[in-house]
Amino acid sequence: xxxxxxxxxxxxxxxxxxxRLARAEKLGPATFLFDRVAEDLGDRxxxxxxQFADVADIWSPGGLRLADRFKAVEPxxxxxxxxxxxxxxxxxxxxVSALALQFVNDLPGVLMQMRRSLRPDxxxxxxxxxxxxxxxxxxxxxxxxxxxxxxxxxxVAPFADVRDVGGLLQRAGLALPVTDVDRxxxxxxxxxxxxxxxxxxxxTNILVxxxxxxxxxxxMLRMAEIYAERFADPDGRIRATFDVIWLSGWxxxxxxxxxxxxxxxxxxxxxxxxxxxxR
Numbered sequence: 199x200x201x202x203x204x205x206x207x208x209x210x211x212x213x214x215x216x217x218r219l220a221r222a223e224k225l226g227p228a229t230f231l232f233d234r235v236a237e238d239l240g241d242r243x244x245x246x247x248x249q250f251a252d253v254a255d256i257w258s259p260g261g262l263r264l265a266d267r268f269k270a271v272e273p274x275x276x277x278x279x280x281x282x283x284x285x286x287x288x289x290x291x292x293x294v295s296a297l298a299l300q301f302v303n304d305l306p307g308v309l310m311q312m313r314r315s316l317r318p319d320x321x322x323x324x325x326x327x328x329x330x331x332x333x334x335x336x337x338x339x340x341x342x343x344x345x346x347x348x349x350x351x352x353x354v355a356p357f358a359d360v361r362d363v364g365g366l367l368q369r370a371g372l373a374l375p376v377t378d379v380d381r382x383x384x385x386x387x388x389x390x391x392x393x394x395x396x397x398x399x400x401x402t403n404i405l406v407x408x409x410x411x412x413x414x415x416x417x418m419l420r421m422a423e424i425y426a427e428r429f430a431d432p433d434g435r436i437r438a439t440f441d442v443i444w445l446s447g448w449x450x451x452x453x454x455x456x457x458x459x460x461x462x463x464x465x466x467x468x469x470x471x472x473x474x475x476x477r
Contacts, residue, residue, distance in 0.1 A: 209303055209355070209405060210302075210303055210406065212303070215404045218402055218404060219259060221397070222397065227398055228395045228398035229260070230384075231440060232258075232260070232297055232399075235297055236262055236296055238442075239296060239323065242323060242444070243267075248319070250268055250291040250292040251269045251291050252269065252291050253272065253290060254272045254273075254274055254285055254292070255271060255295070256295040257276045258298055259400065261273045262296055264294070268292070272285075272290070281302060281307065282311070283308070283311045285311070285314075288315070288318070290315050290320060291316070291320045292322075293321070293323070294324060295326070297325060299326035300327040300328060300355065300358070301355070305366060306369060306370065309322075309366055309372075310370045312370070313371050313449060318451040319449060319451035322367075322445070322448075322449075325443065326445070327440065327441065327442060329359065329379055330441050331357050331439060331440050332439065334437060335389070337428070338389065338425040342418075342421035342423075342424055345420060346417045346420055351408070351409040355403075355404070360379050360443050367446075367447045373454050374454060376445070376447070378443075379442065381439065381440070381441050382440040382441075384438045385436065389421060389422040389425040389436060390422060
C-alpha cells in the first residue's frame with residue numbers, strides 16, 4: 199500500500215486502544231484522574247458567562263456527565279480507527295474532551311475538525327495528558343533495558359508540550375487560545391502498583407512501534423528497583439507524575455477583542471519613557 203506522504207504519522211494503534219479501554223472496564227476502571235479532570239472541567243465551564251445549548255463530547259472515556267447542564271449533549275465515542283468526527287460544520291456551541299487527545303495520531307487535524315464544528319463564538323475546552331507525564335517510569339524502564347538487554351524499546355508514548363499545543367490551537371483557527379498545565383503527583387507502594395493502575399485506566403502501551411515480545415522478568419524487576427532507588431520518598435513510596443494540559447479557544451466572532459494592527463498605536467513608547475518620573 200502506498201502511504202500518503204502528507205498524512206500524519208501513525209504512532210498509536212487505536213484499535214488496540216479500544217481493546218485496552220474495554221479491558222479496563224472489566225478489571226474495574228481506575229477513574230481518579232478522569233474524575234479530577236471532569237470536576238475541573240465543570241469548574242472552568244462554570245466560570246464562563248456564555249450560554250451553550252448544543253454540546254459535543256469528543257472521545258472522553260466513559261463520557262462526561264453533562265446532560266443535566268446543557269440542552270443537548272452528543273457523545274462522540276471511540277468507535278473507529280479513523281480520526282474523523284461525525285459533526286457538521288457550525289453545528290455545536292461547545293466542544294469538550296477529557297483525557298482522549300493524547301492518543302490521537304493527527305492532533306492538528308482533529309483540532310481543525312473541532313474548530314469547524316463550532317458556531318461563531320463557540321468554545322473548545324479540552325484536557326489531555328502531556329508534558330512530563332510518567333517521566334519516572336520512562337527513565338526507569340530505559341535504564342533497566344539498557345542494563346539488562348543492551349538497548350531501549352519504546353514503552354511510554356511521546357507526549358505533547360504545552361507550548362506546542364498552544365501553537366496548534368492557533369493553527370486550527372481558534373481565537374483567544376489559552377493553555378495551562380495541572381501537575382498531579384500520585385504516590386504508590388511500588389512500580390507494579392502504578393502499572394496495575396495504568397491497566398485499569400486503559401493507558402498501557404499502544405504505540406505502533408511497541409515491542410511485541412513479553413518483557414523479561416529480570417528487566418521488570420530491575421525497573422522496579424531503579425524506580426524505587428531514584429523516585430521514592432523517605433517513607434519508601436514512589437512518585438508518578440501526570441501532567442494534564444488544558445487547552446481552550448473560541449471560534450472567531452466579531453464581538454471578541456482583536457489585537458491592534460501594527461502601526462496603529464496612537465502613543466509613542468519613546469514619549470512615554472521621556473515623561474516617566476525619574477527616581
